[in-house]
Amino acid sequence: MGPIQATASCVRKAVTFAGRASRSEFWWFMLVFFVASFIASGVILLPLVPVIGDLAALEQSGLPTADASRRLEGVLAGTARNYFIYLTFSAVFWVVSISATVRRLHDTDRSGWWWWVQAVPFVGWIILLILTVAPGDDGHNRYGAPPTSGKGRKDVTLRADLPRKTIPKGLPGEPYNPVNELTTTEELRALRASRMAN
Known part of the structure; x- marks a missing residue:
């Protein structure tokens, strides 16, 4: 401009x-x-x-x-x-x-x-x-x-389309929880299905 x-x-x-x-x-x-x-x-x-x-x-x-x-x-x-x-x-x-x-x-x-x-x-x-x-x-x-x-x-790019950063939550040394990275219910269902298949 x-x-x-x-x-x-x-x-x-x-x-x-x-x-x-x-x-x-x-x-x-x-x-x-x-x-x-x-x-x-x-x-x-x-x-x-x-x-x-x-x-x-x-x-x-x-x-x-x-x-x-x-x-x-x-x-x-x-x-x-x-x-x-x-x-x-x-x-x-x-x-x-x-x-x-x-x-x-x-x-x-x-x-x-x-x-x-x-x-x-x-x-x-x-x-x-x-x-x-x-x-x-x-x-x-x-x-x-x-x-x-x-x-x-x-x-x-809309912010919702950007990948989330992995930010440690909780106390130091707390294990990584992949559920914190999920943004939609479909991703949660896919994670559950992959864990049940194992």
């Missing part, structure tokens, strides 16, 4: 906290969001630079600053209007980024409440960064089907 497609997808799902978001969708959107915010901040603050420089030079020279002050007031009025527009778009994109982060956490089979981990001082944002960088689940999880890529559906 490319940056335009990812941003469009996230904006379309602005208040959708259900479902999943792939790594590419999430990170392309975040990159576009931060670059757009940086450019918008520059556009808003750039007109202030020469006026503030002129005002500082006039104050150092001891000359009257009324003309520069009026110029600064005019620029500040325009900047305030632009800044209000910037804050409005930032608030909208903040909500979109929260929903994208929650859906990204869902892709790693974590609750959206993990978004609040960033409130932990110093390390919270690092934990959230690690969680959003982690690969998502390949198959279905409790938050739904895997997100689709730009070329269609991911080639995945």
